[in-house]
Amino acid sequence: xxxxxxxxxxxxxxxxxxxxxxxxxxxxxxxxxxxxxxxxxxxxxxxxxxxxxxxxxxxxxxxxxxxxxxxxxxxxxxxxxxxxxxxxxxxxxxxxxxxxxxxxxxxxxxxxxxxxxxxxxxxxxxxxxxxxxxxxxxxxxxxxxxxxxxxxxxxxxxxxxxxxxxxxxxxxxxxxxxxxxxxxxxxxxxxxxxxxxxxxxxxxxxxxxxxxxxxxxxxxxxxxxxxxxxxxxxxxxxxxxx
Numbered sequence: 224x225x226x227x228x229x230x231x232x233x234x235x236x237x238x239x240x241x242x243x244x245x246x247x248x249x250x251x252x253x254x255x256x257x258x259x260x261x262x263x264x265x266x267x268x269x270x271x272x273x274x275x276x277x278x279x280x281x282x283x284x285x286x287x288x289x290x291x292x293x294x295x296x297x298x299x300x301x302x303x304x305x306x307x308x309x310x311x312x313x314x315x316x317x318x319x320x321x322x323x324x325x326x327x328x329x330x331x332x333x334x335x336x337x338x339x340x341x342x343x344x345x346x347x348x349x350x351x352x353x354x355x356x357x358x359x360x361x362x363x364x365x366x367x368x369x370x371x372x373x374x375x376x377x378x379x380x381x382x383x384x385x386x387x388x389x390x391x392x393x394x395x396x397x398x399x400x401x402x403x404x405x406x407x408x409x410x411x412x413x414x415x416x417x418x419x420x421x422x423x424x425x426x427x428x429x430x431x432x433x434x435x436x437x438x439x440x441x442x443x444x445x446x447x448x449x450x451x452x453x454x455x456x457x458x459x460x461x462x463x464x465x
Contacts, residue, residue: 323459327368328352330463342375347465351456358451361387367456369444371433371465381426381433383413383456389421389449399426399446403439413446421449436460 299307323329327350334345351367370382383399391397392415402408411432413424424446426432436442440461447453 326350327366328459330460332464337375339376344375345373347371347463349458349460351458353455353457355451355454355456357388357448361451363387367444367454367458369442369456369458369460371436379429381429382423383426383444383446384423387422388451390415390424391447391449392424396427397424397447399424399444401426401432401435401445402443403435404441406435406439408443408445409435433465436463437465 320329324331327348330347330349332345332347334343336342337344348368348370351369354364354366356362356364365386365388368384370380370384372380372382374380390413392413396412396414398410399413400408401411409431412427414427415421416423416425440459442458442460443455444458445453445455
């Protein structure tokens with residue numbers, strides 16, 4: 224028979240008794256169910272307490288990183304700090320260059336065989352740095368595109384095109400203004416394509432244009448548009464390999 228010490232009189236009594244045999248006092252016992260509930264609540268409270276302590280004492284990864292950066296910088300020599308600054312600058316420039324390439328703001332080259340077997344078609348293409356926005360029905364931002372092309376049948380061309388809209392050009396020709404870097408604006412004669420598309424102009428004077436492009440970093444081309452007035456497209460043409 225299992226015994227336990229009764230706190231009222233200090234005698235050893237059976238755990239199954241409900242009344243003290245010496246003094247007749249009633250013995251109140253806690254049921255197993257209540258003990259289980261109390262134990263569960265205790266464990267939950269302990270877990271919450273431990274979690275809160277961990278959160279308060281451990282800083283987040285970004286905060287910890289920010290806190291250690293000044294200390295790391297202070298530990299570097301002036302030469303090391305300069306090298307680190309140079310590395311970060313190079314990374315930023317590389318990221319910017321990748322974004323420009325993805326947008327087509329740098330020269331992109333292409334070669335393919337002409338379908339009739341006359342030879343190879345070569346092209347260099349770059350999109351404008353700026354965007355223009357036309358009114359209805361050509362609403363939406365868009366960039367201009369500058370093409371250099373050598374075709375075995377059609378010869379050498381400088382082509383200015385847009386995504387949507389209408390170049391304002393006469394039946395035979397029109398004038399566009401071209402400015403290389405900070406130089407003086409030059410007038411170039413332009414004509415529309417044979418299919419009478421309104422989103423493309425062919426600039427005459429290929430050799431003159433190419434001579435200016437090879438020496439410049441930027442070129443500005445101004446053209447007239449139907450119901451949209453005069454628009455200027457700015458192109459980064461630095462590093463042309465043509």
